[in-house]
Amino acid sequence: MYELNSYFCFMENIFTDEYFMKKALQEAEAAYEKGEIPVGAVVVINNKIIARSHNLTEMLNDVTAHAEMQTITAAANYLGGKYLMGCTLYVTLEPCQMCAGALYWSQISKIVFGAKDDHRGFQTLGTKLHPKTEVIQGVMAEEASEIMKRFFAEKRK
Numbered sequence: 001m002y003e004l005n006s007y008f009c010f011m012e013n014i015f016t017d018e019y020f021m022k023k024a025l026q027e028a029e030a031a032y033e034k035g036e037i038p039v040g041a042v043v044v045i046n047n048k049i050i051a052r053s054h055n056l057t058e059m060l061n062d063v064t065a066h067a068e069m070q071t072i073t074a075a076a077n078y079l080g081g082k083y084l085m086g087c088t089l090y091v092t093l094e095p096c097q098m099c100a101g102a103l104y105w106s107q108i109s110k111i112v113f114g115a116k117d118d119h120r121g122f123q124t125l126g127t128k129l130h131p132k133t134e135v136i137q138g139v140m141a142e143e144a145s146e147i148m149k150r151f152f153a154e155k156r157k
Contacts, residue, residue, distance in 0.1 A: 015047040017112050020090040021140045024114070027054040027067065028092045028147050034059060038147045041067035041091040043075035043084065043108075050087070051075035067091060068099035072106050084108040092144040094121035094137065100129055110134045114144030 020042055027040025031054035043051040053070030057063055068091055076082050088110040095103060095113065100122035103111060107130050116137060118124055129135065 017090070017136065017139045020044055020049070020088070021092070021112065021114060021144075023049060023052065024090040024092050025140065025143055025147070027052055028144070031055045031067070032147060032151055038151050039067045039091065039093045041071040041089060043071045043087050043089050045075075045079075045087045050078040064098065066096065066099050068095050069102055072102055072108075076106070082106065088112060090139075092140075093117055093148065094123065096120050097122050097125045097127040100127040103133065104128065104130050106130075108133055110136070112136045112139050114139055114141045115148060116141070 023042045024040040027042065028038040029040070031040060032038035036055040036058050038055070040054040041052070042049050051071040051074035053074060054067045056065040056070060059065075068089065071089065072084065075084055075087060082105075084106040085108075087108050089103065089108055090112045092114045094115065094117040095111065096117070097120075109132065111129070111133060113136075116123075122129070
């Protein structure tokens with residue numbers, strides 16, 4: 001019985017912020033492969049990914065096609081409603097003010113992001129989130145920052 005309980009204790013702890021951020025980083029890699037700015041996002045509820053996407057601004061020729069906007073829409077469609085209460089967004093880069101505005105209106109419960117965006121991030125620009133939204137920053141920030149640096153270094157060649 002002890003071994004079985006130890007197994008279940010391990011299983012309960014598998015769904016960490018790092019686990020889901022790795023999934024968002026996989027989406028960022030997919031964006032990178034397509035020549036998109038490598039930002040990836042997933043939306044999770046009850047330890048289940050219900051939406052995943054990455055930047056699609058180049059492919060869709062749409063400045064609003066950020067990873068966060070894509071996942072908000074997909075999650076709302078999955079849930080059958082516009083509010084994302086009980087959901088967590090994992091995104092590799094701090095959301096911009098446009099995405100933060102959409103996240104405000106979605107009433108998402110939690111946002112976890114990797115790399116900080118000191119120039120265009122919602123915190124730098126003073127954009128407010130819903131008062132009940134919890135924010136955790138810096139999860140796997142080094143990995144998220146590295147893919148952005150690699151992308152822009154290649155673009156500048």
